[in-house]
Amino acid sequence: MTLLGLDLGGSHASCTLIQGQTVLATEHLAFADSTRFAAVEPEIAAALQGLAQSSPEPVTGLGVGFAGLVDSRRNCVTSTNGKYEDAPAFDFDAWGRRRLGIPVRLENDARLALRGEMYAGAARGVADVVMFTLGTGIGGVAAMEGQPLLGAHSQAGVLAGHVQVRANGRRCTCGGRGCAESEAAGWSLPLVCREWPGFERSSLANFPLDFKTLFATAAANDTVATEVLDHCLTVWGMMTVAAVHSFDPDLIVFGGGVMRAADRILPFLQKYVDESTWTPWGKARIVRAQLDDHAAALGVPTLFAEGAR
Numbered sequence: 001m002t003l004l005g006l007d008l009g010g011s012h013a014s015c016t017l018i019q020g021q022t023v024l025a026t027e028h029l030a031f032a033d034s035t036r037f038a039a040v041e042p043e044i045a046a047a048l049q050g051l052a053q054s055s056p057e058p059v060t061g062l063g064v065g066f067a068g069l070v071d072s073r074r075n076c077v078t079s080t081n082g083k084y085e086d087a088p089a090f091d092f093d094a095w096g097r098r099r100l101g102i103p104v105r106l107e108n109d110a111r112l113a114l115r116g117e118m119y120a121g122a123a124r125g126v127a128d129v130v131m132f133t134l135g136t137g138i139g140g141v142a143a144m145e146g147q148p149l150l151g152a153h154s155q156a157g158v159l160a161g162h163v164q165v166r167a168n169g170r171r172c173t174c175g176g177r178g179c180a181e182s183e184a185a186g187w188s189l190p191l192v193c194r195e196w197p198g199f200e201r202s203s204l205a206n207f208p209l210d211f212k213t214l215f216a217t218a219a220a221n222d223t224v225a226t227e228v229l230d231h232c233l234t235v236w237g238m239m240t241v242a243a244v245h246s247f248d249p250d251l252i253v254f255g256g257g258v259m260r261a262a263d264r265i266l267p268f269l270q271k272y273v274d275e276s277t278w279t280p281w282g283k284a285r286i287v288r289a290q291l292d293d294h295a296a297a298l299g300v301p302t303l304f305a306e307g308a309r
Helices: 037-054 092-099 109-120 180-184 189-195 211-219 223-247 257-276 297-303
Strands: 002-008 012-019 022-030 059-066 069-071 076-079 104-108 129-134 138-144 251-255 285-288
Touching: 002 037, 002 109, 002 297, 012 037, 012 297, 022 037, 022 297, 037 059, 037 092, 059 109, 059 297, 069 104, 092 104, 104 109, 104 297, 109 129, 109 138, 109 251, 109 297, 129 223, 129 257, 138 180, 138 223, 180 189, 180 223, 189 211, 189 223, 211 223, 211 257, 223 251, 223 257, 251 257, 257 285
Parallel strands: 002 059, 059 104, 129 251, 251 285
Antiparallel strands: 002 012, 012 022, 069 076, 129 138
């Protein structure tokens, strides 16, 4: 079975041609304006059409991972967070049949990435899994007994970045306060750093405020960078403990761009979770995702597998 994948992020998209567990080709797109899907649709359609034409055999479906809330049973977007605001009213399946002549299956992007890791990556063969993606935001999703959780409104487990970890904390984009995202995500990190006591005397003040800078500056023994990094690691640890107690996983997978520093992050998280969870059966293992940018693409075949939901 040969399929197309569309991983639709907040300011970018990855269009992929997939055959089984193999990614045949990928085209990356960047958008200056992502407030409406209609504005980027022509570029996306052209990229997908080009990949379909290059396929060694006919393409039979398109799987879309969307950066928002998705009802995968009704095959529609239910809510966005300031991006692609026209998506809830957009009929993706009709669009795929019109533009490409194939059906479309929709899924939340984090849930699709977990499907990929369960199909061909770090969670292969594991039935009870939680996955977090650390990047501009914080994605999260859970699977139990081999199936990604959906819930009554198809949003079970996917709002891990909005678990509250700090009372009266920083306002989040979701409207809450003290969410993991507003305390330790790529978009909130500059705010956290600038508000940290002593920031103006830190080396951080001389560089772009991103996680690459934070890890490098902390490694150079900058006091503020070390404190901010410990804060972020602790937030991620608290978020993970909440997931262990909520979903009872055997395995926790961490992906996203921040995991370039996995050798610093994973030992901290494993120790934190081991010391902070009530799990008399043993301890959940924490590992790095294996598929990186291809996780969502390799989740697409599972959307079209017999019995997929």
